[in-house]
Amino acid sequence: MTNVLTAVVQAAEKAGQALLASYDPASRPADRAAMYALGTRLEAASTAIVREALDGVAPGVGWWDEDETGRVVPAGRWWVVDGTEGAVNHVHGLPEWGVTITLVTDGQPELTVVRQPIGDLTYTAARGQGAHLNGQPLRVSAKTDLAGAAVTASQAGSSPAVYARFADAFVAMASKALLVRNTIPTVFPLLGLAAGQYDVFWQYEPDLPGTAAGALLAGEAGAIVTDLAGASWDVNSADILVAAPGLHAAALEVLK
Template sequence: MTNDNLLAAMVQAAEKAGSALLESFDPASRPADRTAMYELGTGLEATSTKIVREALDGVDGVGWWDEDESGREVPAGRWWVVDGTEGAVNHVHGLPEWGVIITLISDGLPELAVFRQPIGDLTYTAERGQGAFLNGQPLRVSAKTDLAAAAVTASQGGNDSVVYERFAGAFAAMASRALLVRNTIPTTFPLLGVASGQYDVFWQYEPDLPGTALGTLLAGEAGAVVSDLAGGSWDVNSPDVLVAAPGLHAAALEVLR
């Protein structure tokens, strides 16, 4: 199957899964506690992921990566990386920022990516070396060159107090240099903002793989510079990530180092 055909199949699968999620979306939803949030989110993920797997299972030479089953490290080869409900916490609270991620990883790098956001009827697509698009229109990153004018985003989740302390220090350092700094969960949406030129810089420690794999391909194909926080090449097993408009990457890297 050619990449064009494969990307079309990914879009179709994401749209079908997104439609299923939309059917259960209630803007008035307000779960009472963490248990209710978990039960709702788990059900959404199972429904959506089942649809994606049924649509794409059996593509020659592509396996299914699952962090819960396989661990954080992604081995060499070709793998589907899927988040059936990216932003499930938003969905269950009646917020519109959620969707379906499907990314094809090839030897540590994202090759094809689709993000479907049913609210707004938005479909983001990217192919390595072929550009990034929103509903078929090309995306382009910011042209800014001054960090003092930059809208900077991060997405720091996790359960590690050491990472929290490191992030707090980096947040303070960046806030002293940039126009504004935001921390947004889930990962995908700030990276979509960088790819669209609405935000200028993104960083994360211990990256969330589905969102980061998708977002780095979209932003990179829209013209962003993607690296780890040492300034080296980024791949799906890197311990951190920096994504920035070309005119801001060096300055952002200096601050975050």
């Protein structure tokens, strides 16, 4: 597994460097069509670099493609990749974007790398081996009082029913927590949670690959990861709650 992780780090760094070369802090797309065209090109180029770099590294691992299977990740072993996690940020000159590569086995993230070129940050995790940032261990918050918690969510494009559900949950959580933020892409608030900078995260209709990478990193840093019924989470779950151990039960009660 060590050799595979090393290869994944190298693939993420190579793709991230290509994204950095095309990054312009002054970028301001004129409209949604221009934004989409830029993001699509970035994603295709970066993902191609990752696939070439990882070809043959882990025999028998397929490449998950949402266009082929929908959101569902089938049984077996799959690379779940976002060549430009946070493309919307990249094309608007914002710094929160990167490359996520996760090896998923039968619905559970097994190994992940998140490369954020801005800041030269590489997050790594393997199941049972902890989570690290640039080689240094990560640990979640020790908080036990929701009234002092920094809570995050990542609710982007979805259905009107999900928007309404999220709005109700946001109000409920805001009445209990210190603060509540909603931001995209999914992986970045989870990276913050793994590092103890945030305390609770939830999302309806979780975005892959962001949650696959972020859930493993946060879990390996000591967070509790479930769905919003409190049951075990996997990449095909309908929702997700990730929280520091001392806050998970209280957050679950609010979001129920």
